[in-house]
Amino acid sequence: MAAKNVTWQFHIKGVVQGVGFRPFVYKAAKELNLRGWVRNSSAGVDIVASGEEQCLIDLLARLKSNPPPLAKIDHIEQSQIDFLDFSDFEIKESKVIPGEFIPISPDIAICKDCKEELFDPQDHRYRYPFINCTNCGPRLTIIQDIPYDRPKTTMSHFPMCDFCKNEYDEPANRRFHAQPVACEDCGPQIWFQDLSGEKTLHEEGLQKAREFLKQGKIIAVKGLGGFHLACDASNPSAVENLRNRKKRSQKPFAVMAFSIQILEKYCDIKAPEKELILSKEKPIVIVNQNENNNLPEHVAPGRHTIGVMLPYTPLHLLLLEPEQDFPDLFIMTSGNISEEPITYSNIDSFDRLGDIADGFLLHDREIYLRVDDSVAATSVDEKPYLFRRARGYAPQALTLPMGSHMDLAVGAELKNTFCLAKRDYAFMSHHIGDLKNYETFQAFIQGIGHYSRLFNIHPQRVVCDLHPEYLSTKYAAEYANQNKIPLIQVQHHHAHLASCLADNQFFKDEPVIGIIFDGTGYGTDGNIWGGEVLLGNTRNYERVFHLEEMPLPGGDLAVMNPNRIAIAYLLKLGLPLDNRLSVINKTDQSEISLIKKQIAANINTPVNSSMGRLFDAVASLIGVRQNISYEAQAAIELEQCIQKNIKDTYHLQLDNSIIQLKSLFEEILEDIFKDTPQKIIAAKFHNSIVDLVLQLAKNISKQRGVKRVALSGGVWQNLYLLRKTIPLLRANGFSVFFHQQVPANDGGISLGQTAIIRSMNTKAR
Ligand SMILES: [Zn+2]
Numbered sequence: 044m045a046a047k048n049v050t051w052q053f054h055i056k057g058v059v060q061g062v063g064f065r066p067f068v069y070k071a072a073k074e075l076n077l078r079g080w081v082r083n084s085s086a087g088v089d090i091v092a093s094g095e096e097q098c099l100i101d102l103l104a105r106l107k108s109n110p111p112p113l114a115k116i117d118h119i120e121q122s123q124i125d126f127l128d129f130s131d132f133e134i135k136e137s138k139v140i141p142g143e144f145i146p147i148s149p150d151i152a153i154c155k156d157c158k159e160e161l162f163d164p165q166d167h168r169y170r171y172p173f174i175n176c177t178n179c180g181p182r183l184t185i186i187q188d189i190p191y192d193r194p195k196t197t198m199s200h201f202p203m204c205d206f207c208k209n210e211y212d213e214p215a216n217r218r219f220h221a222q223p224v225a226c227e228d229c230g231p232q233i234w235f236q237d238l239s240g241e242k243t244l245h246e247e248g249l250q251k252a253r254e255f256l257k258q259g260k261i262i263a264v265k266g267l268g269g270f271h272l273a274c275d276a277s278n279p280s281a282v283e284n285l286r287n288r289k290k291r292s293q294k295p296f297a298v299m300a301f302s303i304q305i306l307e308k309y310c311d312i313k314a315p316e317k318e319l320i321l322s323k324e325k326p327i328v329i330v331n332q333n334e335n336n337n338l339p340e341h342v343a344p345g346r347h348t349i350g351v352m353l354p355y356t357p358l359h360l361l362l363l364e365p366e367q368d369f370p371d372l373f374i375m376t377s378g379n380i381s382e383e384p385i386t387y388s389n390i391d392s393f394d395r396l397g398d399i400a401d402g403f404l405l406h407d408r409e410i411y412l413r414v415d416d417s418v419a420a421t422s423v424d425e426k427p428y429l430f431r432r433a434r435g436y437a438p439q440a441l442t443l444p445m446g447s448h449m450d451l452a453v454g455a456e457l458k459n460t461f462c463l464a465k466r467d468y469a470f471m472s473h474h475i476g477d478l479k480n481y482e483t484f485q486a487f488i489q490g491i492g493h494y495s496r497l498f499n500i501h502p503q504r505v506v507c508d509l510h511p512e513y514l515s516t517k518y519a520a521e522y523a524n525q526n527k528i529p530l531i532q533v534q535h536h537h538a539h540l541a542s543c544l545a546d547n548q549f550f551k552d553e554p555v556i557g558i559i560f561d562g563t564g565y566g567t568d569g570n571i572w573g574g575e576v577l578l579g580n581t582r583n584y585e586r587v588f589h590l591e592e593m594p595l596p597g598g599d600l601a602v603m604n605p606n607r608i609a610i611a612y613l614l615k616l617g618l619p620l621d622n623r624l625s626v627i628n629k630t631d632q633s634e635i636s637l638i639k640k641q642i643a644a645n646i647n648t649p650v651n652s653s654m655g656r657l658f659d660a661v662a663s664l665i666g667v668r669q670n671i672s673y674e675a676q677a678a679i680e681l682e683q684c685i686q687k688n689i690k691d692t693y694h695l696q697l698d699n700s701i702i703q704l705k706s707l708f709e710e711i712l713e714d715i716f717k718d719t720p721q722k723i724i725a726a727k728f729h730n731s732i733v734d735l736v737l738q739l740a741k742n743i744s745k746q747r748g749v750k751r752v753a754l755s756g757g758v759w760q761n762l763y764l765l766r767k768t769i770p771l772l773r774a775n776g777f778s779v780f781f782h783q784q785v786p787a788n789d790g791g792i793s794l795g796q797t798a799i800i801r802s803m804n805t806k807a808r
């Protein structure tokens with residue numbers, strides 16, 4: 044019985060270009076005996092196919108259930124049209140539709156197939172440091188403009204040889220239309236350069252770089268989105284040199300090893316963490332160190348955790364390949380001095396890293412866009428939890444409710460990201476960094492221009508923080524003024540709440556209890572907020588509880604010196620400055636009397652309700668840290684010193700809308716005077732914050748009948764807190780939203796701002 048032939052057309056949207064989608068369709072169509080064509084358009088991928096109806100149904104099923112690994116399909120529309128008679132199935136030329144856009148794939152770690160070829164002596168690309176295919180390799184970092192085709196990437200200087208061209212043109216090949224495809228004969232090359240300027244090319248250069256690592260020297264390595272500084276992680280003097288030269292006094296370094304087996308020698312890696320380390324995104328993953336791993340203290344001072352990652356480019360694999368008497372674990376830290384942005388051009392690397400590195404492993408594939416390594420951990424339910432969203436994740440689009448405007452959200456000032464939105468897509472940028480740094484601010488401005496072009500977005504509204512002094516706020520005001528578009532300001536912690544809700548695709552009008560524990564954010568009363576309990580959604584909010592307002596003598600000076608905070612809090616709460624307290628012993632008397640005077644006269648002493656500052660105060664009080672060298676250091680070290688099996692807590696009282704701190708401090712002082720060990724006090728303090736969250740949720744739920752809780756703000760980077768709070772809330776009948784795709788810290792603010800402006804829009808019309 045001959046089945047009737049029909050014709051279907053398909054429109055597919057999502058990340059479907061540069062990811063091997065057309066070859067996949069071509070192969071499937073051939074196997075299913077379909078005829079017609081597939082092509083890229085500036086709106087996605089179009090297919091027209093004729094054949095037996097069952098075969099078309101099968102094609103649709105394959106598109107849905109088994110697309111290429113890097114593809115992310117957002118919509119498939121299919122319909123039957125009048126029958127068209129084709130003789131074959133072909134891949135047609137791309138079609139440009141004005142005003143349309145398609146999402147772009149992030150940079151993806153080298154795939155299994157390419158890795159096998161890299162180490163296969165029979166392969167054409169044996170030991171070629173830039174091997175890639177449609178399933179892996181650079182994307183975002185090399186794209187200069189759209190449409191994403193080789194001439195619009197930094198690969199345009201490398202005309203393909205016949206070998207590569209044949210693969211590039213062959214629909215059945217896994218390098219079909221892989222824009223960065225190249226080989227030793229036609230593609231980018233590496234070389235090693237020492238401080239005298241002497242160059243060693245190709246494989247010999249690679250071996251020289253390895254020799255330097257073996258000798259305990261520091262090398263700068265040009266990677267995918269920027270430079271790394273690398274050295275042997277088990278060599279104490281190499282690590283110490285790096286720390287001194289990089290002027291990075293205490294911030295931990297990330298490490299890289301050739302394989303997961305090597306990482307497991309040094310770290311205790313749980314199954315979901317392993318999955319994340321091995322994922323195609325290959326972020327830096329925070330895991331526990333093995334107790335006796337003998338790593339030098341300078342790798343991650345004061346930490347029992349460490350950030351680990353696997354090689355994500357062929358170059359990194361070749362550089363770290365195991366060999367007899369060759370080190371097996373390497374520091375792989377961003378190529379910058381302290382807080383500057385990561386270096387990404389060859390010329391720049393000599394200027395900026397010349398005083399740090401003993402040699403340079405370079406190549407001639409230009410990095411167009413600087414993108415840092417992502418940093419992640421796992422939270423609960425085996426889910427990834429991002430601290431820094433960059434390589435491997437950005438610019439993957441997030442989904443929003445459909446909107447009629449194009450929007451720009453400029454984010455916060457520290458850990459900045461921005462976000463551009465069009466229709467139901469939100470393109471949140473990669474991590475930009477601290478805008479107070481001049482170069483970072485330039486990268487922010489250029490980044491907005493670049494993303495606007497790539498995604499064809501011309502903002503009709505711009506949204507920023509309430510903080511008048513944020514550089515992002517000032518930029519937004521100017522942008523709105525120049526482009527004559529409305530400027531909308533949203534409160535920082537409302538943006539955190541909205542970010543968490545958007546991250547969880549919750550856009551309903553119902554209120555959610557937002558437990559927003561953060562460092563610093565500008566409040567609607569002009570004070571510093573940060574220990575905020577909001578009841579709201581992406582549309583609006585009310586502030587139902589907040590931490591008791593406390594003095595911050597010296598403002599930013601207090602943030603850098605937690606001892607000032609501890610003393611101020613004790614004074615404000617009327618508690619004794621007893622000389623049995625380590626904070627008093629470590630702060631000289633003249634400073635103490637200065638702080639007293641400053642508070643009494645209210646000189647440069649803003650009030651704050653920040654949860655981050657409460658952690659600082661406690662860290663100082665029990666002698667963990669009195670001065671910090673990087674953001675949140677005191678709070679992080681307080682978390683690190685927790686003794687795990689402690690169940691006891693302190694108590695915090697709720698009084699109307701205020702979370703009172705006096706009983707907490709009284710009980711901590713009592714423990715200090717009883718010589719209770721630091722690690723037990725740290726555990727009890729954390730437990731009391733966990734209990735506080737439950738107490739708040741129950742209180743609000745009783746009055747308002749709300750059973751949903753959202754956890755956001757920088758303090759939720761504290762994994763002890765997060766991993767204890769979520770199960771406790773769930774055990775008490777609450778459903779809990781926590782971050783998965785964007786960070787809980789200020790890196791997620793731009794998404795929250797976008798979600799808020801979107802909700803305002805739907806309400807107004
Ligand atoms: Zn590959």
Ligand SMILES: [Zn+2]
Binds near residue numbers: 228
């Ligand atoms: Zn070639």
